[in-house]
Amino acid sequence: MTERVREILSWYGSDNPGTLTNLARLLQAGKLAGTGRLVILPVDQGFEHGPARSFAVNPPAYDPLYHFRLAVETGCSAYAAPMGFLEAGARDFAGQIPLILKLNSHDTLNDEKDPTQAIHGSVDDALRLGCVGVGYTIYPGSALRFGMYDHLREIAAEAKRRGLVVIVWSYPRGSALSKEGETALDVTAYAAHIAAELGAHIVKVKLPTAHVEQPEAKKVYEKEKIPAGTLAERVRHVVQSTFAGRRVVIFSGGATKTNDDDVIKEAEAIREGGGFGSIIGRNCFQRPEPQAKKLLDGLMRAFAK
Amino acid sequence: MTERVREILSWYGSDNPGTLTNLARLLQAGKLAGTGRLVILPVDQGFEHGPARSFAVNPPAYDPLYHFRLAVETGCSAYAAPMGFLEAGARDFAGQIPLILKLNSHDTLNDEKDPTQAIHGSVDDALRLGCVGVGYTIYPGSALRFGMYDHLREIAAEAKRRGLVVIVWSYPRGSALSKEGETALDVTAYAAHIAAELGAHIVKVKLPTAHVEQPEAKKVYEKEKIPAGTLAERVRHVVQSTFAGRRVVIFSGGATKTNDDDVIKEAEAIREGGGFGSIIGRNCFQRPEPQAKKLLDGLMRAFAK
């Protein structure tokens, strides 16, 4: 076990050895094993956006086994998906890669102004499928957010008692935020902090823009001259906002980019800003397999530096 | 046991041998035994639409025993109904045909824009009635859908623990969808995918039209030139959207058609597109018995090819 992994584990003093063990499994799997950085393959787009929007551009990705194989062969740190996708391959790939069961999802068949998510998995499901942890999405900014926080509380308490890791997807959204505000620097930092306050071991947010949404926040950002000009600076601010870096923060890969270099550059900015890695779905499975493998390889090399 | 049945069972690696056994019973019953295809007789119209709308056209169908007998004599793969209809005949027909207990239903005594369903049966009921599985309807698109998904989670977890098969009726409906959108290709494929993600072993959807409802999806369908001109092509797309064919997808027969040939042609398109069969109610029990038997016989022959 590397010093860095030991250091990261040391931040989780209120967790039991079971949760530390599963966190260590995550930090010691795949190509980035031991570096303290993570690249996770998440495939919940089918549920969130529909199958054609997710997979038609690369039809082999309709097959749930495709993603298991892609994650294993590229040396990802973990593979995260909702129950159906995990159930379809968990026996065939048992013991080959850490799994994360996504416990809730939103679908886009009804476009609510203040969205929430359906809970469609449990801690018991995570155990029977051999997962190292559970994933849960919250929508800070939605009028329904407090119900989501409350469910998370129950799920996280059970997960921790049973030695699992809790990963929170924190996605600002809802009637109180402008579209631009959803990825604003202040809002992203706030959302990451809330996830950590709710007990997340690992926090996932989107990469923030330089926009600052909330007027009261804006005054502070300007007065304190919080550096936000570069992506690395903004990542650093989010990491700092998440318990001064004492919680693992990873960033989502966002919509598909045609240019690999853009993805790699983002990874370098995440690394430079002290981020812990990427959770990158569409930019992987929406490329043909050879290109996805090439991109993931580049990504890992960027994070391994 | 045929190779095809073996292959289908191999897709369900996270299920216990009990569920595999009941899935095998379903796949080895009736005239289509061993083909990997299913024709299921569902009779929940009485609950969903009212008795006169359902049965007045063929009065013997008011009698619950009529449907058991029809399903047995025509060699259906299974008979599916709500609790009362099953209770009325389960002793008399015990061991003669696989049964599926429909656990929830909607009625049309109050026509909500965003409908949900009443849960009126349990996994325990399914066991005491000798069923191979439970059926559950979701309404993707309804504002109340997430509550339905959450209930399904609980029911499916218990059903799987006790070795039953979970069949999900996935019917897009609700304020966010146009009437045409309820059977749109994109929406149908999406609804089938969601049911599979929620852990369904068997997914039932309506046959899709070529209409594409969601603007974001439309871009993809056009750009990727997803073939949708023939019914077989659309079935193929739905099957692909349901875990690349690694989940059993069957199609509902829809409203009563006067012409048998139309029903048979649909079956041929389902078969050609890689679908796993039909779940056909009104086109059976709303015909006089001899005609219903003739139609079912033709249907089975179409699927047996």
Add this chain to the structure above:
Amino acid sequence: MTERVREILSWYGSDNPGTLTNLARLLQAGKLAGTGRLVILPVDQGFEHGPARSFAVNPPAYDPLYHFRLAVETGCSAYAAPMGFLEAGARDFAGQIPLILKLNSHDTLNDEKDPTQAIHGSVDDALRLGCVGVGYTIYPGSALRFGMYDHLREIAAEAKRRGLVVIVWSYPRGSALSKEGETALDVTAYAAHIAAELGAHIVKVKLPTAHVEQPEAKKVYEKEKIPAGTLAERVRHVVQSTFAGRRVVIFSGGATKTNDDDVIKEAEAIREGGGFGSIIGRNCFQRPEPQAKKLLDGLMRAFAK
């Protein structure tokens, strides 16, 4: 469904349709399907007598898959075994033959005068393994029998609620019986009756000798001139003692016989006396496979007459 199967099911009016369904599965499986007769392959000798005493004479039988295959290929009505043996093959053979989970067993590592059995399986295990029923042994005559009856009561109540069949191995044994008394006619008939009174759907006893053990019984057997000269007569008496034939009574094959004809003759006597079949282990798996298959074939033909 044959008239005979219908008639048998009609005897179980207090059972729910789930139990009738599983009983029907048993009566409609294998070569004797529909005849109302059963040949069941039980393999609990490994637990009861030890592996070498059970399998060394025919070493392929050490492998749990051997027995599944033997039962399937010879068209047995069911295969019965303790949990480990069933777990080893239940996925591979799912849906190919009705399974019975033996819930308790005795071992011969400590030879108690008044034996009892260890409970090593549950109704939940039977459901997750896809069994049609559970098997349970009682030792009428043992000082500990009432504890065994009491456990059976709990297990049978749960099994019946969940739609399973209850098969009771009723083996007189204990300090109150002579060695000869364990297979005495009066004791065997008494043991079969007790099993039926305890709620067994199917009762398994040993073939009785003409010996009458209990003095009080002896007076009646003599006074009433109960016919006991032939094996068929004795079988008839046991069947009559088990609710006048309104419960399925099957007979164990006993220790290995070298002569196939002896086994076949016993089967003919069982049939002639109105018995419902055999549950025959050692005489199957302690023969080389070809001879076992030949014997089972002969047995089925004897019962099919």
Add this chain to the structure above:
Amino acid sequence: MTERVREILSWYGSDNPGTLTNLARLLQAGKLAGTGRLVILPVDQGFEHGPARSFAVNPPAYDPLYHFRLAVETGCSAYAAPMGFLEAGARDFAGQIPLILKLNSHDTLNDEKDPTQAIHGSVDDALRLGCVGVGYTIYPGSALRFGMYDHLREIAAEAKRRGLVVIVWSYPRGSALSKEGETALDVTAYAAHIAAELGAHIVKVKLPTAHVEQPEAKKVYEKEKIPAGTLAERVRHVVQSTFAGRRVVIFSGGATKTNDDDVIKEAEAIREGGGFGSIIGRNCFQRPEPQAKKLLDGLMRAFAK
């Protein structure tokens, strides 16, 4: 993942992917990773024999951290101990080696003729400590064995539902066995078979002598000429008796030997006879650390061949 590990996992078709994942972790840890063989360090002697008898000969072994370190540094497949010993180091060594929580133990402060064990840990404890599985001891031959089997049933059912591996220490003991009989070939094979029937994924027994204890068994061993002259032959017989090698059987190292070669020779016989490895405590921690490491290194090399 090696072919051998895949093959071993394929034997456990009734287990969920969670249990397969933990079994894979065990088979993929330490120096023997991927070989399908295991060397496990168990330290329950302190509880079973008392601390001075266990550790005085090598005083650093009084410290629970010593054993974690020894197991990690020598590349053992797992470390097994009762709750206190695991609690003392589980945080410090989280993620460094698979752990097995011993759930019951006997102490020698009261020397019963028919011993049983105290249950002092739970499946919940195993999860909070991050274990891959639970260990449980049975005493076939004890008058109290059936109670132990029954407890094991409950514990194993819960462990399997939660994705843990069940390892059974099967140690014949009790008033019905002679001292020599406790390690007799027939008794050892019988004890291993019973553990597997009770649902153990991994069975641990002592290395058998050529003695055959039970008269009924003796007749069979002689008649069938079961080879028992060499240790490898006896191991082969035990492995065959444990579901024809479809369950992982490992052998205990027994009392301390002064000569390393004797231990290595036993390992070679285990390997030659098709055994899956050793679970070796006293011969490790009762040697000074350098000698223990040298011995374990030799042991692993013997098994890696």
Add this chain to the structure above:
Amino acid sequence: MTERVREILSWYGSDNPGTLTNLARLLQAGKLAGTGRLVILPVDQGFEHGPARSFAVNPPAYDPLYHFRLAVETGCSAYAAPMGFLEAGARDFAGQIPLILKLNSHDTLNDEKDPTQAIHGSVDDALRLGCVGVGYTIYPGSALRFGMYDHLREIAAEAKRRGLVVIVWSYPRGSALSKEGETALDVTAYAAHIAAELGAHIVKVKLPTAHVEQPEAKKVYEKEKIPAGTLAERVRHVVQSTFAGRRVVIFSGGATKTNDDDVIKEAEAIREGGGFGSIIGRNCFQRPEPQAKKLLDGLMRAFAK
């Protein structure tokens, strides 16, 4: 917080911060605060020996408030008693001294050869009374010990989940031990080890004599020349036997001694041997208050060195 307290807390890596907090409260209370040593006043003699035998010699001690006051005024680390005694003063003395609820006790109204204890308090009681921990007695050596271990398992699991400290009184007793054996060096060390294996945070044993009870142990003590000549050497052996000093071991004061010096000398031996303190009842409350205070003052000074 002193370095020594920090070090002691570091041994309990599998416990949650709640338990560490209560352990720290114990280690930071009274005159010995911060030294890593403890003097606890226990008053369960009323239950164990009867009131007159316990209190008649110093009648103010009949009053439960007397003991609270004595413990507070003398600067004890904690006060331990059964439920009734604690309930009588917990409000009046709330916040003045750490409390330990004794959860089980034996009474001497029936003198069994193989004693057990009555459970008369719960973890909930400890919480409502504001206790830092719970006390539980086991009798290693009793034929009934395994039942006591099993109850302790349940209680300790709950106490730890709720952040309480678990203190185990480990008193060898029962038909398998001679009277002398109850305080034998080997037996005391064994009893302390078992308590730690069962998950105790703090272990209480009697001061051992130089007698070695068990023949198998005697061989080891002689061969390894375990020093046992002085009380300090024997304490050191017991502390070593309790996880090499990584668990807090304290020693009971035993029967009333007339000479204060004897008590002080024992304390000095405990300190010299690395013991963590005393739990001293009769020598306190069976002396008149001024003498008790004087003795406790001397005791604390001996431990504070």
